[in-house]
Amino acid sequence: MKIKNSSFVISAVSKKQYPEDALPELAFAGRSNVGKSSLINMLLNRRGLAKTSSTPGKTQLVNFYDIDGLFRFVDLPGYGFAKVSKTQKASWGKIIETYLQSRENLLEVFQLVDIRHKPSGEDKQMYDWIRNSGFSGIVIATKADKLGKQQIAKQMKVIRNELQMTPEAVIIPVSASDRSGKYQVWDLINQIFEVNAFDIHLERQNTSE
Numbered sequence: 001m002k003i004k005n006s007s008f009v010i011s012a013v014s015k016k017q018y019p020e021d022a023l024p025e026l027a028f029a030g031r032s033n034v035g036k037s038s039l040i041n042m043l044l045n046r047r048g049l050a051k052t053s054s055t056p057g058k059t060q061l062v063n064f065y066d067i068d069g070l071f072r073f074v075d076l077p078g079y080g081f082a083k084v085s086k087t088q089k090a091s092w093g094k095i096i097e098t099y100l101q102s103r104e105n106l107l108e109v110f111q112l113v114d115i116r117h118k119p120s121g122e123d124k125q126m127y128d129w130i131r132n133s134g135f136s137g138i139v140i141a142t143k144a145d146k147l148g149k150q151q152i153a154k155q156m157k158v159i160r161n162e163l164q165m166t167p168e169a170v171i172i173p174v175s176a177s178d179r180s181g182k183y184q185v186w187d188l189i190n191q192i193f194e195v196n197a198f199d200i201h202l203e204r205q206n207t208s209e
């Protein structure tokens with residue numbers, strides 16, 4: 001199938017605000033300004049569906065996006081912005097942790113990291129949360145257009161080592177700017193649906209809106 005409709009559903013701060021149906025969900029976690037919204041827009045061929053912000057740390061809610069009434073993407077609050085209070089950081093962490101540990105229809109979580117930099121302490125904490133919550137530990141390394149092929153290969157090794165990824169754990173370099181890695185992510189999503197016995201298979205989306 002090709003995606004026909006994708007739409008924003010709700011921004012939630014607490015569990016009681018989550019959508020009540022049992023549609024399968026795929027979540028995206030990462031630091032502020034790592035490119036979560038840009039990745040979601042790129043995957044869905046929608047320029048402005050997930051709102052990007054020039055102000056790091058602005059996204060403080062769990063944002064749900066419906067895809068053809070079959071499944072949802074979930075954009076988790078960005079973390080790691082220095083100019084917020086410890087109380088605010090703790091609040092965002094609790095929001096993320098509650099979603100990860102309580103959402104029964106969550107199939108997988110994608111951890112986004114900036115391929116140009118070593119993962120931060122908060123990236124490592126997030127990755128540990130994801131693994132400890134029973135998920136695979138899939139990493140999407142964003143902004144790959146900023147590096148050459150040799151640099152990409154080098155940085156992917158750095159990310160693996162810093163996050164202590166298992167040999168079988170998947171890492172995919174992507175760029176929302178040149179759309180590299182888009183099809184690899186969709187192929188992986190199809191595998192996730194298949195493994196979890198959902199009759200959902202996405203064809204490769206063209207680049208037109």
